[in-house]
Amino acid sequence: MKGKDNSVFLISLIVVFSISLWGILAPEGFGQVANGLFAFLTDKFGWFYLLAMFFFVIFMFGIAVSKFGQIRLGDDDSKPEYSYISWFAMLFSAGMGIGLVFWGVAEPLNHFMAPMNMEAGTSEAANFAIYTSFFHWGIHPWANYSVIALALAYMQFRKGKPGLISSIFIPLLGEEKVKGPIGKTIDILAIFATVAGVATSLGLGVLQINGGLNYLFGIPINTTVSIIIIVTVTVLFMISAVSGLDKGIKFLSNANIGLATILMILALIVGPTVMILNSLTNGLGMYLGNIIQESMNLEPFGDNSWFGGWRIFYWAWWIAWAPFVGVFIARISKGRTIREFIIGVTLVPALGSFVWFAIFGTIGINLGPEIASEAIQVTETAFFVVMKHMPYGNLISMIAVLLLCTFFVTSADSATFVLGMLSSNGDLNPSTQKKLIWGTIQSLMAFSLMMAGGLSVLQIASIAAAFPFAIVMVFACFSLLKALKEDSVNTEKSSKKIAS
Template sequence: MNKEKSFFSNTDLPIFSISLILMVLFVGLTMLQPKAAGEVFSAVQNFITVNFGWTYLWGVTFILVFSLGLAFSKFGNITLGKDGDKPEYSTWSWFAMLFSSGMGIGLVFWGVAEPMSFYAKPPYGEPSSIQSAQIAMRYTFFHWGLHPWSVFALVGMAMAYFQFRKGLPALVSSTLYPLIGEQGAKGWLGKFVDILALFVTIFGVATSLGLGAMQIAAGLNYAYGISASMMVTIIIIIVMTALYIAAAVSGIERGIKFFSDLNMVLVVLILATLVVAGPTLYILNGLTETSGAYLQNIVQMSFWADTFNTNPGWIGGWTIFYWAWWVSWGPFVGSFIARISKGRTIKEFVLGVLVAPTVMSFLWLSVMGYSALYVDVVQHGEIAATVAKDVSAAIFAMFQHYPLASILTFMTVLVIATFFITSANAATFVMAMLTSGGDLNPRAGLKIVWGLSSSVAAIALLIAGGLGALQTAAIAAAFPFVFVMLAMAASLVKAFTREVDKDRVEPQVNNYNTNTTIT
């Protein structure tokens, strides 16, 4: 009885119970009828991408412009915390945790697979040509550049502002307080928003866990001849689940921070090794050229919707999927970034979240993408053909063309595993926080429950349709959250305007969980 009380005493029972019941129903139905579930997933994905793909294009682009606008506006000097608060983490550790929780597995998975896929099947132009190679790298930069990080910046900024400066609980619903008031935030509307954020997080994380497990299996197959079967992939998920739950229970300082710092060291080692052993000049020229092309074409790429259907399915399968995936990561990455960003100003926060991880992503993509393109374009290799058969094997197939392939493969499997731990670790922390009334130090039991739920969801989706089901889950779950994010933007403007307007008196909030007053 004491254990029950210890577990539930700090738990928001409506959010916890409704979310868990819905999760169990989803996993149960998917496991019982995987083929039917796969067909439903496919139909949902097609409906959203065909009819509402433009919503993602407009929404995410607006979020980028909005975030940059805030950074350079009169609100840029507002502190995400009380006046005088200082950052809790060093710039290096802050950046490492940003990068590890925000990109992680996906960047390793798609670093070679994406540019080679676009090289063989570009959005427009002649396939397998110099032009398609240039377009491939430009769109790869686009999908991993400023747009995704702006999603994380908006949610993180809103969460940090309202919890650290205004004293509200660390809940997504708190970010809408200026719009819906205390009654709305504490009532059914606030509960709905928090449950939605929890579900979006589960499916966003499940997508990443599925991708990571598939790639680890492919790496083990290349390095040690272990079969990359579904059973092996599921075993990998189970093992990694145990590791990241253990890290989550240990806390941010000992768990996430340690693995985030380790991630950065491994990433730098892999990049340095490949730059030295690979086509160095080709990589450096490519990084320079693609960076310029990205900046020059960012507006056109942001709004290209393939109106005339010149390449059916491309925009939905790639750009729309990515924007949905980033939105699905928004609640947990944003909440986690907020948790580690107390004391930073709006300008420092936005520029730090947008610029530093984007630069690191571009370095990784240039080294991986151009090393692979060099093999196919210059040496007439067949990496693109390998990617067409198995995207999860792309990076390991590329390593085979360069010295130290076995060492690079081992380090990459290790970095995927550590990214796996940090991403899922951050997510379980945030999901536990959302179901404990915004507690910044949620109980270990809640972390275990949601850690297991994410992994079971990943296994169910893999069984129901593999990569396609993982992509569909992200797109479907993220769609309603786009509108929550737009509401967050309006809420921030309203709150910031009140704060800098010295003549306006902010209404008080009484007895809102923490018994604090918003001023």
């Protein structure tokens, strides 16, 4: 391995360890800095987050319907490596994963009991809850992922460049600058955002698995159980990561989709089926009818605390996840056309999220304000509190805990794979050693910060640190557009030569 290949790896390790150590040894000081920075960004730059995310949606669909949509991510004769089912399963597992189980009941019930500018617990609040959950987990986050994923897949497979975030900027900056400090800084930022984001989700996953085991089997919620859970799952995702993309991650992702489908069908049958279908239909109508207005909705003359606490928080969180999910989606998308890619990465997963929130949100809301208030007291157990009031609730909860475990493993080994790529000069098949190192660091960081009570603080810190990434992603769009225009011109010239 050349020395230059290891610089990003070593600097990233130092940055990650330093910030983790700060969060563990001085959680209060770390929390104050993180909260202060995040409050400043959401208060002063909320408008920027909203405009950036809406721009990503418009840009992606603009590219899809343009003449560039027929360009293939690879050589003109290349074919996709994975079937549609495996492709959707892997990108959905990496992009949402634990979050869906964690928030599937909790978010709609939070909006139901504390809606914006309306009375809690009413039918109006219920409609607001479903529609708002659709909006936060719909097309916007996936369009945001697509910006990095499409640009990187194009540069990797069409242009033969390394699988690094910095490669996206070759059309704008030139290859020499990208290989220098600017490119390395971009790649280090990407690694930090990935480690911080995934470590937080893994910590939350451990808390929810423990909550589910406590509800189902009376297993206590304590440090010892958390250690057992995190060690068990770490061993599982290490095995999966080491076995490679085609075996471990693909197999687990397919299992995720199977379990999630069983869970949704079972919940749809035992829940208020007609109400769920009505809720899905109404929520979709509200979503499509208001997407432009809601994309830029703020309170310029009033209190913006709701937007800061929910929408801007989510938009910033999705941007923080974009490097990790984008790199992974790019890696599994070789051979797709750009149009096929954008439709597959934005519309299909968004539809899956709509169905999920319609089912579990409606079940929770249908139980009434009293149970909703009880459920949202502790986010990680909200799902189980609601399910104990349902027929076959124990069975549904057991499947949910199993799904949490498989989502946990898939997110962790996908991230381990991506971190290995980013710290190995874009190697599409990083070494087992690098994957093991990053896997261990992720788990240790998640556990340490969980014990220090710093998980939510780390989440806020990673979101604040990801603010520059929103700017990076806007420039990524223009870099991709420049490359696509050059590609199109070259293709037209080649066609004319062949014709003559």
